[in-house]
Amino acid sequence: MGDKSIQKKQYIIDVAAKVFAEMGYKNVTMKDVVEACEISRGGLYLYYESTAQLFIDVMKSQAEAGGDFTSLISDDATAADILLLFLQEEKKELFKKKNNLNRAYYEFYFDEKPSKADNVLKKKFDSNIKMIGKLIEIGVESGEFTCENPLSAAFNIMYLIEGMKTTALTLGISSDSYDRQILYILESLGVEA
């Protein structure tokens, strides 16, 4: 596959990402992608055999492009600062109107069980757990946090975020409600607001 092909593939991925963001995963047909990309029917099939394959590449592309929030951490940030930053970044992600793939992610995972290599969400989840766990440990050592089981706390935070994400897609969630949960987490870790 030549340079040009790689560019075209990336173009398809980028356009498809928008389509998936708008329509979710299950509603998107190959035809939808073809039309959004303004290419021919056969043209898409040169690169992807199904929306499933395409979506996997969309996920991978997003994972790579995903802004590294660690770059936002200032040098003198405390553990609580960093945790707060993380929660706020996740909030932004959750509430963003454009290119929000959350719904598509869920629909995809309900239908398909990606191979370990393709399981982008799992990797992200695991790395977040590790990161948050470590962060809490550091916070406990520095006296910022009180927490008997940092790992459980990390899972707690991740499940909580997950729950707010899905609730946003189903019943709806307000920005304030999210903020109150941030507060609640910090309080649970013994941080004075």
Added chain:
Amino acid sequence: MGDKSIQKKQYIIDVAAKVFAEMGYKNVTMKDVVEACEISRGGLYLYYESTAQLFIDVMKSQAEAGGDFTSLISDDATAADILLLFLQEEKKELFKKKNNLNRAYYEFYFDEKPSKADNVLKKKFDSNIKMIGKLIEIGVESGEFTCENPLSAAFNIMYLIEGMKTTALTLGISSDSYDRQILYILESLGVEA
């Protein structure tokens, strides 16, 4: 609508519930329901024009049939006992293999925004929030729990459960992991394990 019609409608709902449990919401076609019910194509259309309408009735039917966990509460149960009971009931619901409609619920809500009257999940969520909030208040009063903001705590618990539900459907979650979260919640409320 005669008695017989009502019975037939309920029959369709019951069979459809199984179909939705097996296949989710988006994958189910009117044809699937017709075949599972062993009725005629036209016959189903006499009662339902779409899977959306049918699913709403399935949800309502489930809500009515939903076991009231309050009946399980013993007379001398403490607030912590009741909360634990609730979390364990939710766990059962999450891990049950048969007739588990969770996936279908999510897929439905991703696609459709039910009217207030039809919004079964919203009602359930709100009533659970109220119940848990009240419970925590009682626990705080009785000295069982320590909690500054019972409402936030209630939301926290509900979002957490929600997060575990979706994780169960996507990345998977172990029974132990759920149990550790129960423990974590109780500890956060100041209950000694």
Added chain:
Amino acid sequence: MGDKSIQKKQYIIDVAAKVFAEMGYKNVTMKDVVEACEISRGGLYLYYESTAQLFIDVMKSQAEAGGDFTSLISDDATAADILLLFLQEEKKELFKKKNNLNRAYYEFYFDEKPSKADNVLKKKFDSNIKMIGKLIEIGVESGEFTCENPLSAAFNIMYLIEGMKTTALTLGISSDSYDRQILYILESLGVEA
């Protein structure tokens, strides 16, 4: 399947037979059949999932409808008369312009290996072998024929006919050439022309 469905199915078979006769087996698409039958796309699929299934039914229908040449045998016919009659019937079949399915038969059998139950040609071939073999035996007994191995002779005749059939479809064969082979067969059996 009701009476009407059976009629419709037969209608499709009859129309398809003409299509196969004109175009052969491999060239015929479901679309061709749909258009020839003047029914809807989905309509055909109610009855047949593929041209293969359809062709099997065409073959069965032909086998049933196939004129029984035995009805043409006069009471005082000798073995040689009957054999001649058979060869002339086969000739008619070979040279007929309309509804000649020979090409389609070959193309079908090149591609598909029908189950024993669906193997119409095999049944026909075997029954012809049996019939011709018996006929020659009778002819030998009555002194009409000279033949040491009637079964080999029967196979010889059937393979010969088969060869002329395919040659008719490939290189072409003249009516005279066929007639000369009839003569040759009879001479080989010791019949004076």
Added chain:
Amino acid sequence: MGDKSIQKKQYIIDVAAKVFAEMGYKNVTMKDVVEACEISRGGLYLYYESTAQLFIDVMKSQAEAGGDFTSLISDDATAADILLLFLQEEKKELFKKKNNLNRAYYEFYFDEKPSKADNVLKKKFDSNIKMIGKLIEIGVESGEFTCENPLSAAFNIMYLIEGMKTTALTLGISSDSYDRQILYILESLGVEA
């Protein structure tokens, strides 16, 4: 067309021959040939515009390469020996598993009527008829054979072989069955077995 082009053309023909032997004529697409040859799509079109054109060249190539069975004839061979040799060579051809193009030949001729110049099979058939006819005449003269009409006998033998070829492709034929027909032919010519 340069030397290199001629070589490439022959390469394509040789690879295509294998493809046609495996898949028949009708099932082979230009894509199949391209992939088997491991050349580019456009590259094939430089040499051939269709599988029909390609197949004609495959046939010609086969005709040229076709082993001349006359080289196998020993100096003291009788007419019967030579006829037997011919029938055994044809048998080998019929039963060979590899590179057997029989099916492809039939499918091609069903679909296309090659020009006289391209009609490889016709030439082969005619030359065989001539050869066998001559052979029988010689046999009759030498007293080996009894035959009133050598030409009819020659056609008889060719049609018979043709019939066994197609039967091999449709209903199947056993090696023994072929052998019995060889015997039958020789007996018909008055040769004592």
Added chain:
DNA sequence: CATGAATGAGAGTTCATTCAT
């Protein structure tokens, strides 16, 4: 009410053929 045959829109997929490089 109930049936199920029939329709036709629409998605999926493949490949012959072209053409810029």
Added chain:
DNA sequence: GATGAATGAACTCTCATTCAT
């Protein structure tokens, strides 16, 4: 000459929906 990406026509197949009975 050679490449292979791109196009678009053609076919397959499925279902939502209707309607005569």
